[in-house]
Amino acid sequence: MADLKRTVLYDLHIELGGKMVPFAGYEMPVQYPMGVMKEHLHTRAAAGLFDVSHMGQILMSAKSGAVEDAALALEKLVPVDILGLKEGRQRYALFTNDEGGILDDLMVANRGDHLFLVVNAACKDQDFAHLKAHLGDTCDLGMVTDRALLALQGPAAEAALARLVPDAVDLKFMDVAIRQWDTAELWISRSGYTGEDGFEISVPEKFAVSFARALLAMEEVAPIGLGARDSLRLEAGMCLYGHDIDTTTSPVEGNVTWAIQKARRAGGAREGGFPGAARILKELAEGPARRRVGLRPEGRAPMREGTEVFASAEGGAAIGAITSGGFGPSIEAPMAMACLPADLSEGTVVYGEVRGKRLPAVISPMPFQPNQYKR
Amino acid sequence: MKYTEDHEWLRAEGDIVTVGITAHASEQLGDVVFVELPEAGTTVSKDDEICVIESVKAASDIRAPLDGEIVEVNDELADNPGMVNEDPTGKAWFFKMKLADKSALDGLMDEAAYNALIG
Numbered sequence: 001m002a003d004l005k006r007t008v009l010y011d012l013h014i015e016l017g018g019k020m021v022p023f024a025g026y027e028m029p030v031q032y033p034m035g036v037m038k039e040h041l042h043t044r045a046a047a048g049l050f051d052v053s054h055m056g057q058i059l060m061s062a063k064s065g066a067v068e069d070a071a072l073a074l075e076k077l078v079p080v081d082i083l084g085l086k087e088g089r090q091r092y093a094l095f096t097n098d099e100g101g102i103l104d105d106l107m108v109a110n111r112g113d114h115l116f117l118v119v120n121a122a123c124k125d126q127d128f129a130h131l132k133a134h135l136g137d138t139c140d141l142g143m144v145t146d147r148a149l150l151a152l153q154g155p156a157a158e159a160a161l162a163r164l165v166p167d168a169v170d171l172k173f174m175d176v177a178i179r180q181w182d183t184a185e186l187w188i189s190r191s192g193y194t195g196e197d198g199f200e201i202s203v204p205e206k207f208a209v210s211f212a213r214a215l216l217a218m219e220e221v222a223p224i225g226l227g228a229r230d231s232l233r234l235e236a237g238m239c240l241y242g243h244d245i246d247t248t249t250s251p252v253e254g255n256v257t258w259a260i261q262k263a264r265r266a267g268g269a270r271e272g273g274f275p276g277a278a279r280i281l282k283e284l285a286e287g288p289a290r291r292r293v294g295l296r297p298e299g300r301a302p303m304r305e306g307t308e309v310f311a312s313a314e315g316g317a318a319i320g321a322i323t324s325g326g327f328g329p330s331i332e333a334p335m336a337m338a339c340l341p342a343d344l345s346e347g348t349v350v351y352g353e354v355r356g357k358r359l360p361a362v363i364s365p366m367p368f369q370p371n372q373y374k375r
Numbered sequence: 376m377k378y379t380e381d382h383e384w385l386r387a388e389g390d391i392v393t394v395g396i397t398a399h400a401s402e403q404l405g406d407v408v409f410v411e412l413p414e415a416g417t418t419v420s421k422d423d424e425i426c427v428i429e430s431v432k433a434a435s436d437i438r439a440p441l442d443g444e445i446v447e448v449n450d451e452l453a454d455n456p457g458m459v460n461e462d463p464t465g466k467a468w469f470f471k472m473k474l475a476d477k478s479a480l481d482g483l484m485d486e487a488a489y490n491a492l493i494g
Contacts, residue, residue, distance in 0.1 A: 035405060302429050
């Protein structure tokens, strides 16, 4: 793994017995000795600590100095209402391409005089180049390279973080704020990728290990790897970029239309004006041909990514494929997402072909596991 | 006990052998969430893919270790696949088979050879 990058927590992962695998150009822990299943259940029962330092952290401010100008600039690249995002708030967004496909999904926070973006690790260099190329003349952009990013997730996350940062608990779901721990400036948001209450914490690299150790010293906090991160987000019905959504799927096909606020839709104050608007607005009006849906396979056999899906138990061509799938430790059943013809409604039985056999699965609402956000 | 390179163990009683996967294999697989077993009465040839194990990470096959006939399967595994992690060489046996040629067992590894294989 010679050409892979390491996060500042690498040595701590090794010390904790993390099994390291290549992920998005980094060596990251896929699991610790506890194992994927127990890590997953621990996060839902207590608190899990995730190293997500491989993700991209980007600061963006308008050359004019007005955050409104930065917001309007970013709106040229995302079908999201950024101007309406209040100070101290964060929201989910998508970079779209000219064909209406998705280049990446990200979080955008309004931090008063500038915006803070968190993007996927595998896309961060291309996202930064994309921002520079399109907005570089009106905005200053900086990739943050001296901060780690940690996620603390689960019902005990609030109590755990409060011991170190008592005023962090003032935040509500999707709030962002700067808080102090020792002499470190923490950039905290109350959000995550598990469906649980929790926090994402950007911490200066030189404090990252001691901050992580302080959390891990608490009885309710355990380190959690990428394996459980994936099963947690899948139970929570959240997309994984590059799997459930990508450059070939529009936000409407990806079933993330909730991220496109009224202001950017037909008849809205700032209708369109983002890459691929023609296709995306048309699909919003007329419906897409296919859509990401949840599937609950009957029985226990998981249907994994790439599994072909059929309308009937015998004959016919595939109508789509599983985009993510596995076993949900909390729901104690297999679960999947699939991209299927949009006219199929919830409750419809389709068939995933697993090892040559077509097994039934029901189109089901997501999340599979109810979320626990503190609004 | 005898072992295969596919990390199966075989315990012989008369001409019936009980087959499961080793502790090493169950650790490598991670938490097992699904097991598909063959039907009793099936005649199998060495290396036929006859069982499927799905862990939280991936699917893998179990192949028939030798020629013979499946005489019994462990139905409990279907309801409680986690047994494969808890007790891989005991309660979590997969199937029992009647060997076509009992002497074929002699070609498999003993415990020392298996331990050397997994290092």
